[in-house]
Amino acid sequence: MRYWLFKSEPDTWSWTDQVAKGDAGEEWNGVRNYQARNFMREMKLGDLGFFYHSQKDKALVGIVTICAESHPDSTTDDPRWDCVDVKAVAPLPKPVTLDQVKNDPRLAEMALVKQSRLSVQPVTADEWQILCDLAGYEVS
DNA sequence: GCCAACGTTGGC
DNA sequence: GCCAACGTTGGC
Numbered sequence: 001m002r003y004w005l006f007k008s009e010p011d012t013w014s015w016t017d018q019v020a021k022g023d024a025g026e027e028w029n030g031v032r033n034y035q036a037r038n039f040m041r042e043m044k045l046g047d048l049g050f051f052y053h054s055q056k057d058k059a060l061v062g063i064v065t066i067c068a069e070s071h072p073d074s075t076t077d078d079p080r081w082d083c084v085d086v087k088a089v090a091p092l093p094k095p096v097t098l099d100q101v102k103n104d105p106r107l108a109e110m111a112l113v114k115q116s117r118l119s120v121q122p123v124t125a126d127e128w129q130i131l132c133d134l135a136g137y138e139v140s
Numbered sequence: 141g142c143c144a145a146c147g148t149t150g151g152c
Numbered sequence: 153g154c155c156a157a158c159g160t161t162g163g164c
Contacts, residue, residue: 009162032160033147054162098163117146117161 003123004039004049005112006064006086015051015061018088025067025087028120029075036120040084041070049086050123050131052112058098060131063089092135106130 006028008014018026031037043066051062068085101107107130111121123131132139 007162035147058163115146116163119161 002042002044002047003125003128004043004047005052005060005110005121005123006049007052007054007119007121009055010053010057011055015053015088015091018051018062018064018086019091021087023067023087025085027068027074027083028086029073029083031073031083031120032081033119035118037080037082039120039122041082043069043084045069048089048128050092051088057095059095060092060101060135061095062091063137065089090137092137094134094136096131096134100134101131104130104134 028040031040045066045068047066049064049066050060051064052060064086066084067087070082070084072079073081073083098112101110102113107113107127110123110127111118115121129139
């Protein structure tokens with residue numbers, strides 16, 4: 001089991017949109033970055049990820065799980081681009097802001113801080129636990 | 141709205 | 153294969 005982080009502009013695709021899709025989930029398409037694509041290719045069914053709102057919110061707002069492993073991105077004919085499907089698992093009781101992440105020395109190595117433009121990124125098990133604690137989310 | 145960071149494209 | 157030009161992302 002691995003952990004990930006997905007970034008989205010809420011104006012384009014928000015947590016609310018994701019929740020509306022329910023258990024059917026939705027393609028995490030539109031990624032045109034090799035690093036991000038490569039991470040998606042590593043994802044396995046049942047892996048968990050945070051859903052991050054960039055721009056206005058700048059906060060982790062929910063938890064998603066991988067419900068389909070890497071497959072061609074339906075929004076392009078270009079065979080280079082693959083994506084996974086994700087579905088909402090639960091909202092975070094207390095969204096964790098970018099400020100909180102930046103100000104926590106335990107989270108200083110996160111790509112969210114160091115590589116602000118990377119839209120799909122891995123999260124370590126330690127970071128996952130710390131972030132769940134900050135969010136008031138009980139890991140079951 | 142601006143701009144820094146950075147990834148991609150395309151000419152040479 | 154290099155690198156300048158360009159486009160995009162995302163924090164501020």
